[in-house]
Amino acid sequence: WEKGSYVHLTAYDDYWQDGRPYLDDIYFRIIPDAASRALAMETGDADISQFGNIEPFDVPRLSKLPNLELTTKGYEMFAPMAWIEMNTRKPPLNDRRFRQAIMYALDREFIRDNIFFGLGRVATGPINSVTTQYTPDVQKYPHDPEKAKALLDDMGLEPGSDGVRANVEFLVMPYGEVWTRLAEYIKQAMGKVGVQVTLRSTDSAGWAQQLSNWDYQMTNDYVYQYGHPALGVARTYISDNIRKGVLFSNTMGYSNEKVDELFAKAAVENDDAKREQMYAEVQKILAKDVPVAWLLEMEFPTLLNKRVHNAVTTAIGTSDNFADVWVEPKQ
Structure with a gap:
């Protein structure tokens, strides 16, 4: 060596x-x-x-x-999923409507075609479509800035004289030029619906430390699913995996008792039909709650x-x- x-x-x-x-x-x-x-x-x-x-x-x-x-x-075993991670402890990210607004504000087909150059598929939810237990039967978020604005209006986030409704800070993931370009696009897209994004750069050690210690508002991330939701999906969303200082855990602070229950039961359910039903239900809940903004099933x-x-x-x-x-x- x-x-x-x-x-x-x-x-x-x-x-x-x-x-x-x-x-x-x-x-x-x-x-x-x-x-x-x-x-x-x-x-x-x-x-x-x-x-x-x-x-x-x-x-x-x-x-x-x-x-x-x-x-x-x-890479089918890894089934990488890219998203925007959001610290749900901090307003306005603690409001589901704001997180849904982000989904509507982003043109994820543009992200796939012009930032990742066709390498991937637009994500529909927490489970990659190349792995087991995936269902497309969830709430969808097509690119619709007007819907995003309506959700922000419903929150009472009216635009000021400068057109700004809210300010958030975005920690740029330091793993290559593609992530810098993605962060710049996210800033532009969210600016069009009145959310002013400030980009903050750091090195890989700083990014890992700030994310794992919950010292952030928004950032990009991607994780592997390892062929089954019990291995690579549940860890991101279950409450007992909210562990400060541990990277690639539930760093968003998202907690939903029903989600916890479904993931726990599905992990030990031997009946295929019952297990699929449980995972389908948990995908529907998560797609509505948007604990992270899913962008791309990466290739x-x-x-x-x-x-x-x-x-x-x-x-x-x-x-x-x-x-x-x-x-x-x-x-």
Whole structure:
């Protein structure tokens, strides 16, 4: 392990499968700069990208290069879901109408097409549609700024002489240019309905500390669902997972006794029909309460040099063991 440069793995001679692995060694290159990562894929200095290695705006260009191919498969187990996290302890975010107004104010198809460059699906609620127990039968939030304004009017948040109804602070997630662009779009979209958003930047350690200690109003986040709601969904919304200092818990402070009950019962229910009914009901409640503003069922881009074969064959893709991966010699 050359810190700051690479991690080098070599094949194990006594691997349990005869004749495997095919590769003699693997280098995991450490390249902090996104533009340099894209260049490494372009020039052939790197053969595989994974997760968020490549910024979405670089994907269309790189995927058209003759030496590379693109797949979004291999993340079904992770089923990443991107959202706006909202601290429901703090007004005006403690009012469900305000959170619903945010959903109506955002053009999530624009987010998918112009910020993530088509990498994902517009989310309908807390469960990713590629995983189990998903239902589309929930309250929907099409882009409708007038509905957003009506909800804010109903709260008594009338626009002032400057057109501003409310002020909120947005903590920018420091994990790449795409999240900065998303935060800037959210500021513009919410400004159009009278909510003035102030963007606040920090580094990754600061973001994690402030979010986990509830020292924020709004931020972006995304989490993995791990194939089942009992593993990767319930943790975000159940009351007994409101734990200060713990990242990727119920940092919003959302609490609903019925939601707690449904998640607890569904996790141990062996009857398929009853379990599906419970998860369907909890999705309907959450979609109405909007504890987070769901944006996108993310699709990570995996770029592969065409010399590489069998790198993505399962639901965990490039996180699998590479035993069957083989590479054609360089010409």
